Amino acid sequence: MYDVWKNALAEIEQQISPANFSTWFQGTSIISNTDGHIVIGVKNSFYVKQLRNRYLNIITTALRNTNLEVNSIDFEVQTKVKSKVRPREVTASDLSLKTHLTSRKRPSPTQQSSNQETGLNQKYTLDNFVIGSNNDLAVSAARSIIDSPGERYNPFFLYGGPGLGKTHLVQAIGNELLRKDPSLKIFYTPIAHFYSDFIDSVRLGKGNEFNLKFRKLDVLIIDDFQLIVGKEKSQEEFFNIFNDLYQLNKQIIVTSDRLPSQIKSVDERLASRLTWAGAFDLQLPKFEDKCAILRAKAELMGANIEPEAIEYIAENVNTNIRDLEGEFSTILLMSEVRGLTPLELIKNGSVSVNKATRPHSVNSKQIVDKVARYFQLTPKEMCSKSRVSNIKTARQITMYLLSKELGLSTTKIATEVGVKDHTTVMHGIKKIDQDLRLNFILRDQIAEIKEKIYD
Amino acid sequence: MKIQVTQDKLAKALTNISRIAIGKATLPILNNILIRVDNKKVSLITTNLDMAIIDFLPVSSSEDGVITVPAKLLTEFISNLPKGEVVEISAKDTKVTVKAGKYSSTINGTIADDFPDLPEIDDKTAVTYKIGIEEFKNSISQVIIAASNDLTRPALTGVYFDTNDNSLFAVSTDGYRLAKKELIDKVESEVKAIVPANSLHEVLRSIGEDTEEVEISFNDDLVRFRLGEVEIISKLIDASYPNYQALIPKDNEITLDLDQEEAIRTTKLAALFARSVDGSIICETKAPDTLSIRSVANEFGENDSEIKTEVTKDCITRLNSRFFIAALNAFDTPNITMEFSSGVKPIVLHGKNDTKYIHIIMPLSK
Numbered sequence: 001m002y003d004v005w006k007n008a009l010a011e012i013e014q015q016i017s018p019a020n021f022s023t024w025f026q027g028t029s030i031i032s033n034t035d036g037h038i039v040i041g042v043k044n045s046f047y048v049k050q051l052r053n054r055y056l057n058i059i060t061t062a063l064r065n066t067n068l069e070v071n072s073i074d075f076e077v078q079t080k081v082k083s084k085v086r087p088r089e090v091t092a093s094d095l096s097l098k099t100h101l102t103s104r105k106r107p108s109p110t111q112q113s114s115n116q117e118t119g120l121n122q123k124y125t126l127d128n129f130v131i132g133s134n135n136d137l138a139v140s141a142a143r144s145i146i147d148s149p150g151e152r153y154n155p156f157f158l159y160g161g162p163g164l165g166k167t168h169l170v171q172a173i174g175n176e177l178l179r180k181d182p183s184l185k186i187f188y189t190p191i192a193h194f195y196s197d198f199i200d201s202v203r204l205g206k207g208n209e210f211n212l213k214f215r216k217l218d219v220l221i222i223d224d225f226q227l228i229v230g231k232e233k234s235q236e237e238f239f240n241i242f243n244d245l246y247q248l249n250k251q252i253i254v255t256s257d258r259l260p261s262q263i264k265s266v267d268e269r270l271a272s273r274l275t276w277a278g279a280f281d282l283q284l285p286k287f288e289d290k291c292a293i294l295r296a297k298a299e300l301m302g303a304n305i306e307p308e309a310i311e312y313i314a315e316n317v318n319t320n321i322r323d324l325e326g327e328f329s330t331i332l333l334m335s336e337v338r339g340l341t342p343l344e345l346i347k348n349g350s351v352s353v354n355k356a357t358r359p360h361s362v363n364s365k366q367i368v369d370k371v372a373r374y375f376q377l378t379p380k381e382m383c384s385k386s387r388v389s390n391i392k393t394a395r396q397i398t399m400y401l402l403s404k405e406l407g408l409s410t411t412k413i414a415t416e417v418g419v420k421d422h423t424t425v426m427h428g429i430k431k432i433d434q435d436l437r438l439n440f441i442l443r444d445q446i447a448e449i450k451e452k453i454y455d
Numbered sequence: 456m457k458i459q460v461t462q463d464k465l466a467k468a469l470t471n472i473s474r475i476a477i478g479k480a481t482l483p484i485l486n487n488i489l490i491r492v493d494n495k496k497v498s499l500i501t502t503n504l505d506m507a508i509i510d511f512l513p514v515s516s517s518e519d520g521v522i523t524v525p526a527k528l529l530t531e532f533i534s535n536l537p538k539g540e541v542v543e544i545s546a547k548d549t550k551v552t553v554k555a556g557k558y559s560s561t562i563n564g565t566i567a568d569d570f571p572d573l574p575e576i577d578d579k580t581a582v583t584y585k586i587g588i589e590e591f592k593n594s595i596s597q598v599i600i601a602a603s604n605d606l607t608r609p610a611l612t613g614v615y616f617d618t619n620d621n622s623l624f625a626v627s628t629d630g631y632r633l634a635k636k637e638l639i640d641k642v643e644s645e646v647k648a649i650v651p652a653n654s655l656h657e658v659l660r661s662i663g664e665d666t667e668e669v670e671i672s673f674n675d676d677l678v679r680f681r682l683g684e685v686e687i688i689s690k691l692i693d694a695s696y697p698n699y700q701a702l703i704p705k706d707n708e709i710t711l712d713l714d715q716e717e718a719i720r721t722t723k724l725a726a727l728f729a730r731s732v733d734g735s736i737i738c739e740t741k742a743p744d745t746l747s748i749r750s751v752a753n754e755f756g757e758n759d760s761e762i763k764t765e766v767t768k769d770c771i772t773r774l775n776s777r778f779f780i781a782a783l784n785a786f787d788t789p790n791i792t793m794e795f796s797s798g799v800k801p802i803v804l805h806g807k808n809d810t811k812y813i814h815i816i817m818p819l820s821k
Contacts, residue, residue: 019482044693046573050572
């Protein structure tokens with residue numbers, strides 16, 4: 001029955017303007033058909049009149065074209081919610097104190113929390129999330145949310161570079177919460193889907209449905225929030241939803257690759273609200289953490305790999321966890337194909353991780369030149385005593401790169417960039433090292449410069 | 456189509472009806488006002504498909520015809536004309552010319568074919584009530600404050616018109632508080648209908664100075680309000696309303712008499728300190744004559760005020776100050792009776808020896 005109406009709608013859509021179609025036919029359905037007496041459900045009596053007076057002919061023809069026998073057509077008011085999602089019947093007990101205080105708990109007879117409904121991927125759990133010094137703070141906050149969502153860490157703002165486990169951690173929160181209380185309404189969505197849904201809802205005039213969908217949630221998880229840039233309307237909508245949920249003490253979880261204040265064009269009010277309950281960062285894992293991750297992964301895959309091989313990979317992959325795991329998988333696959341153990345592969349040079357692949361034909365002058373050009377300075381300007389902040393940063397980046405890429409001694413670097421002594425260089429390198437953990441813009445910049453250097 | 460009318464009358468009518476047309480309708484024509492002259496009878500109409508406002512504008516002279524004009528533009532143009540001018544609106548094809556003294560403009564209108572037909576209420580089958588305008592205005596204002604704006608519970612976003620024991624009541628609740636008012640104490644016909652709070656706000660706004668009476672007519676899915684020259688038609692909310700009678704507590708432990716002004720002042724003082732937290736205040740009675748209203752917010756300090764009134768028993772309850780102040784403010788009498796109990800039983804407010812208007816608030820737990 002429903003399909004017949006769909007076909008008819010498809011035909012009607014071609015005959016009238018899109019605005020008219022979405023206004024008048026959105027949310028209609030066939031309620032019943034007895035011997036060709038068809039009853040069509042519409043939103044309210046305003047629609048009944050309009051459809052009967054203006055569109056009866058078109059509807060009749062369209063239905064007949066689907067080979068349906070049509071004797072008469074009638075319209076009946078039928079609320080959209082009634083036909084598809086059953087509304088919660090409001091009962092007297094609903095108004096009791098219990099709902100007043102913990103509106104979180106609600107009976108949900110129909111909810112089967114499938115992936116599609118929550119957007120969660122069940123493979124992400126806290127058990128397979130390797131905890132280290134780089135993420136322990138965020139994980140303990142996550143645990144607290146699982147114990148009592150909507151309370152202490154609300155909103156929970158998690159940020160960190162790509163591939164550090166943001167998605168894993170927030171999905172794990174969702175999955176754990178759901179395990180504890182399957183009736184919770186949880187929804188995980190990357191911001192990109194959020195705004196494309198939003199645009200669709202506006203286009204199809206389903207704004208209300210969109211609103212409802214989000215406003216009835218107990219936990220909302222938004223991933224990759226930084227991609228909101230330039231989507232002002234979506235941002236506004238998100239802000240409204242955010243406020244509504246926050247007021248009801250619903251848990252909101254947001255991830256981003258940087259702090260909201262560092263994202264261009266994010267409304268200040270929203271930025272400050274997002275970090276109300278603090279911002280938690282996932283940092284690059286240290287050597288020990290990386291080893292732990294790889295060991296966990298090896299265990300999970302049931303793979304046999306020498307500790308030395310793990311250490312080698314851990315030492316040489318410095319970008320993020322995703323790359324780390326990627327490299328690890330490649331080596332395992334290769335070892336299977338070639339019939340050698342991972343360590344043998346590494347020793348005989350068949351695998352080369354990361355910087356081992358880079359040509360060493362760069363010299364210090366090239367690095368100085370490239371950094372200077374990147375910051376639109378002359379090498380002379382950059383290697384001066386100027387303390388103007390962008391020049392100083394450029395100089396420190398040069399020191400950092402000279403040290404990391406060429407392995408020059410601090411004294412040598414000092415002469416290259418024209419600073420007094422090696423302690424200044426040590427300070428500069430340390431500063432960049434530290435900043436890199438939190439400052440994703442800096443990280444992007446350095447990656448870009450490196451690309452230019454090796455280009 | 457042609458009408459001639461004074462600026463102030465027209466501006467007032469347009470401002471009132473154009474509110475619902477200045478929206479974000481997907482159908483462009485819904486942002487227009489329909490002007491229809493049929494047998495010298497002029498009607499200005501707007502609709503957002505949840506409701507429609509019709510103004511039967513009395514004019515000095517007119518010619519038959521029909522046209523739609525962008526609501527916002529026309530309203531702003533007319534409102535900015537000098538007072539007292541005679542405005543003439545005429546349409547030729549889709550060109551609408553507006554003239555007033557030395558001001559003249561041409562607005563691009565749209566033909567009226569696409570403007571939706573409005574649903575009608577058949578007076579023969581409809582249930583109709585008449586209420587004095589002051590009574591209606593006060594009553595609805597008293598009740599509508601308790602309506603919810605939570606779209607996930609549609610029933611609560613409206614005001615429930617309910618006949619019970621031959622009386623007509625208006626009721627609304629958001630789950631935390633409930634307001635109930637008797638509109639008419641003897642009615643013949645029965646009704647159970649939820650009118651969207653939004654539509655009622657429009658009705659309240661449409662009440663003019665010379666409106667004397669409102670006529671309310673219900674059918675199965677519509678309600679119509681007639682207020683003098685304005686008529687408002689709205690859909691009803693298709694949901695079942697909770698059994699509110701069961702929510703009104705009986706036999707509360709204690710009954711107090713309050714002076715409205717004093718109670719509001721005291722509560723506002725306490726609320727200042729409660730602002731940062733959840734806005735909760737504590738009401739505690741101490742026999743024989745003290746009601747203390749206090750709040751504690753550690754960072755600012757605390758507040759404790761007393762009201763002298765006859766007290767028979769020691770009780771303590773915790774309330775949302777915003778709801779409490781709104782409720783106290785809603786009364787049109789200075790003598791309010793408050794009934795409450797210790798713990799979680801809802802508190803009841805009503806006029807002294809008068810239960811036509813009842814306002815109930817759920818207490819907060821600690």
